Amino acid sequence: MTPLDYSRKRLREFLEEVKRLRGMEFPYEHSRQALLEIEGVFRQHLEYHEHLDEKSDPSTVEAACETELTALREYLPFLGLIIRSTNVRNAFEMYRPLLRLTRRIVGHKTKLIISSEWEYSPLVYLGITFLPGFVLVGLPAHQSGNPLLIPLAGHELGHAMWSEKILNSLWELAYRRKVEDHILANIQKNHMARFQDLFPDVQKPQDLTSDFFGQQTWAPASDWAIQQCQELFCDFVGLRIFGESYLYSLAYLLSPHQLGIRPVFYPNILTRINSLIMAAARYGIDAPVGYEKLFKDLDEPNPMERHKTLLLELADGASSNLVGELISEADSLLSTPDIPARQPEAQKRAISAKVDEIYRDFEFVAPAQKAGNLANILNAGWKAYRTAEFWSNVPQIKNQQNPAEFKERVLKELILKSIEVLEFEEITTE
Amino acid sequence: MRAIDPDLPMLAAQAAIELDDFALGRGSSVKALSRLTSRLKNSFQPQGGTGSRRSLMDVSTMILVGRALDSSKVAPPTTEMDAKMDEVQQIANQLEMVGHETAPETLVTLRGFCTALAKNAASYRRSIQDLTPSHPFRR
Numbered sequence A: 001m002t003p004l005d006y007s008r009k010r011l012r013e014f015l016e017e018v019k020r021l022r023g024m025e026f027p028y029e030h031s032r033q034a035l036l037e038i039e040g041v042f043r044q045h046l047e048y049h050e051h052l053d054e055k056s057d058p059s060t061v062e063a064a065c066e067t068e069l070t071a072l073r074e075y076l077p078f079l080g081l082i083i084r085s086t087n088v089r090n091a092f093e094m095y096r097p098l099l100r101l102t103r104r105i106v107g108h109k110t111k112l113i114i115s116s117e118w119e120y121s122p123l124v125y126l127g128i129t130f131l132p133g134f135v136l137v138g139l140p141a142h143q144s145g146n147p148l149l150i151p152l153a154g155h156e157l158g159h160a161m162w163s164e165k166i167l168n169s170l171w172e173l174a175y176r177r178k179v180e181d182h183i184l185a186n187i188q189k190n191h192m193a194r195f196q197d198l199f200p201d202v203q204k205p206q207d208l209t210s211d212f213f214g215q216q217t218w219a220p221a222s223d224w225a226i227q228q229c230q231e232l233f234c235d236f237v238g239l240r241i242f243g244e245s246y247l248y249s250l251a252y253l254l255s256p257h258q259l260g261i262r263p264v265f266y267p268n269i270l271t272r273i274n275s276l277i278m279a280a281a282r283y284g285i286d287a288p289v290g291y292e293k294l295f296k297d298l299d300e301p302n303p304m305e306r307h308k309t310l311l312l313e314l315a316d317g318a319s320s321n322l323v324g325e326l327i328s329e330a331d332s333l334l335s336t337p338d339i340p341a342r343q344p345e346a347q348k349r350a351i352s353a354k355v356d357e358i359y360r361d362f363e364f365v366a367p368a369q370k371a372g373n374l375a376n377i378l379n380a381g382w383k384a385y386r387t388a389e390f391w392s393n394v395p396q397i398k399n400q401q402n403p404a405e406f407k408e409r410v411l412k413e414l415i416l417k418s419i420e421v422l423e424f425e426e427i428t429t430e
Numbered sequence B: 001m002r003a004i005d006p007d008l009p010m011l012a013a014q015a016a017i018e019l020d021d022f023a024l025g026r027g028s029s030v031k032a033l034s035r036l037t038s039r040l041k042n043s044f045q046p047q048g049g050t051g052s053r054r055s056l057m058d059v060s061t062m063i064l065v066g067r068a069l070d071s072s073k074v075a076p077p078t079t080e081m082d083a084k085m086d087e088v089q090q091i092a093n094q095l096e097m098v099g100h101e102t103a104p105e106t107l108v109t110l111r112g113f114c115t116a117l118a119k120n121a122a123s124y125r126r127s128i129q130d131l132t133p134s135h136p137f138r139r
Helices: A003-022 A029-050 A058-084 A092-105 A151-166 A170-198 A212-242 A244-254 A269-283 A306-321 A323-333 A345-363 A374-386 A403-429 B008-023 B031-041 B059-072 B081-096 B104-129
Strands: A111-117 A123-126 A134-140
Touching: A003 A029, A003 A058, A029 A058, A029 A111, A029 A134, A029 B008, A058 A111, A058 A134, A058 B008, A058 B104, A092 A111, A092 A151, A092 A212, A092 A374, A092 A403, A123 A151, A134 A151, A151 A170, A151 A212, A151 A244, A151 A323, A170 A212, A170 A306, A212 A244, A212 A269, A212 A306, A212 A323, A212 A374, A212 B059, A212 B081, A244 A269, A244 A374, A269 A323, A306 A323, A345 A374, A345 A403, A374 A403, B008 B031, B008 B104, B031 B081, B059 B081, B059 B104, B081 B104
Parallel strands: A111 A134
Antiparallel strands: A123 A134
């Protein structure tokens, strides 16, 4: 057997598996459609493989086998996610409202798959070239039925917006140029001697831009800064859509911090939090007092890693420089009537009054009616969750063995029921 | 074109297969070649009145493509960015013209570029993934 034989065999077996999975029952059609798309792509790749034979150029055969193997590694996890989207631990009540929201902010033909994943942090797969228009969101399995954490999906949808609205527009080029210009200016103004010490190939400042090897020295800082900008943008999207509830759910998931060295693709935690507080002020959202005290920074890389430390410093500087623009960009992209802004003051008071109205419905253990949007329900839910005396006089709750736990369970059910009512109202008004 | 485009390795490999078919005298499809050419061509702003031309590629993509040019020996090695950009444009033009009349040595060079691009793009994606913290007990 040659590598080409193995490669073909692997492709055929993968396609067989996809075919088997297509026979399953799915709660919504997008899961099955994703399987069809994946099948089409790998079938086409197999057809390309059929062109290869003993006369073919060995390097071409090798590249074809290598890319097939890489693609299988990348796409197999999607099959798993699609299967787990059928799991009953998912709160299927969330699906339609989140799909509606996704289509409003990302694109009206977007396809959504939500799954319970065995990863601690929510995640998203998108911009998958072979699954155009699909957004795959994974929520932590032990929380995938918890409606209080729905706002975290806002961050994941932010990635979808970035992919659709920024990467596909001139904004991407503009951000990239600003990042690159900031990094180059920062090196030349503040770090030239240190930089040349670490990268002796850079003999003069012009080498940073005009020399092929010179460019390679700082390229990682540019990649990291752009990724950091994306993460900040996603936080702003989650905040702008879900208001205070985004801040609470983020603290629920992340505070104070997990141990370890910070990933280079994220700003450190306190930078994220302070940027969120700044965005909240701009969006007319009241951040909880002392919110930043709930968090701590992750450790920076070991100073002995001198290259990484300097490049990360450059990346951090470039992404911080764009925070104000990213806050405005998220706000401007989300300025639609379906996602009401909390400004001017009258609008903020109207939203607040609606949240209080839903809160009062919850006090009567009644699902909300005419809630208007998902954010209002979740903000009322968080208000009830955080109010210690909520339902404290309700005999059916206070007489339970563990009233707090019982309250939480009933509240989550009530939020999910309210979301169902909202969806019913949306469907009947369409 | 972006270095992180997930389909870049597969697209470049498929383009190499199409070039290989032409080199063996049995070529017919240029589907992948057209898609790859269009991505390369869209990576440059057209020349303005000043004769200046600016690459729209981000620095990582430029490095990726530059390395593919170097390893396929399309032109004598250079570290000048302007010269590299000329080479990319030249190779995009050649890829666009591929057909039964294309000289065998050109096909071999272009095929070499495409296989190198496929490998480099896959390696770059892998290097990005390796930066993501993995589970402490995962091996």
